[in-house]
């Protein structure tokens with residue numbers, strides 16, 4: 001029986017597994033995808049993050065590599081390509097049921113983020129054989145965009161981040177958004193307005209047609225009659241992601257806005273089961289990696305106090321590291 005099992009190998013789950021190792025716990029880390037990394041690795045590997053403490057700038061892939069290196073230090077058991085489906089209370093702990101068999105654990109830390117993620121698709125009918133070619137929902141490699149004409153659909157932080165990231169690499173970048181205002185950080189919008197990115201607002205994509213290796217977009221003005229034809233090499237759709245966390249509903253936990261409700265110790269409504277990162281909600285919760293990193297030690301320390309109420313441990317890593 002493991003002392004702590006972390007469900008979810010995103011940034012927050014990986015850091016929790018490291019921290020549990022630092023506290024000498026016997027740890028299992030379970031991840032449903034075949035690779036550790038969560039959102040930064042899968043959804044925005046090339047995007048640069050500026051709000052990770054200690055790193056002035058680091059992209060999703062680099063952050064994942066650093067977290068894998070750090071979490072491996074105390075050699076937790078890592079089980080990838082395994083999805084936990086049930087958490088059943090048993091004598092002395094929990095039985096986790098998964099598609100790869102059962103695991104026994106004394107405590108659980110849920111770090112499942114928003115669950116399995118899927119991109120929101122274009123709202124128009126189009127030939128989906130263009131997906132991964134002319135039409136893209138993820139950027140795997142910036143080099144695939146070098147010297148190309150690129151259109152980006154969307155008006156949130158992610159769409160603007162991609163527009164600004166691709167502007168110096170692509171031949172041209174067009175940003176298409178249905179409103180005149182962007183839902184993004186003021187500083188990003190100011191940088192966008194000063195950049196070479198061509199803004200098409202308020203426009204919707206009305207139709208898209210393959211044009212050999214290119215794609216032609218028909219843009220229609222929202223509440224207006226203007227139509228624009230735009231032919232580009234690639235369309236990057238950034239309408240956000242839908243996450244599927246229906247599994248949470250079967251785990252008999254109190255939810256808050258479809259996320260796991262936790263107290264200030266990151267304790268859920270079931271004793272010995274903690275939750276951290278994007279999977280949780282509490283007053284003032286921010287869905288940021290920095291916030292999740294802070295929640296991980298709180299959960300691990302409380303889980304160990306729950307298991308061993310008399311054990312006292314040093315708080316600082318220099319006293320624990322070996």
Ligand SMILES: Cc1cc2nc3c(=O)[nH]c(=O)nc-3n(C[C@H](O)[C@H](O)[C@H](O)COP(=O)(O)OP(=O)(O)OC[C@H]3O[C@@H](n4cnc5c(N)ncnc54)[C@H](O)[C@@H]3O)c2cc1C
Pocket residue numbers: 007008009010011012013014030031032033036037038039040043044047048049050051082083084085111112113114115116158241247276277278279287288289290292
């Ligand atoms: C486009 C974009 C840009 C962002 N930019 C920033 C930024 O600049 N700065 C910032 O701080 N944050 C940013 N974020 C948010 C940040 O990525 C999240 O806050 C962070 O990833 C949350 O980490 P997590 O470990 O809680 O969850 P996730 O990263 O979602 O990882 C959860 C993991 O759990 C796994 N999992 C889910 N269910 C199960 C199950 N049942 N069994 C086993 N495994 C399971 C998933 O496969 C996944 O790997 C951004 C997010 C997006 C989408």
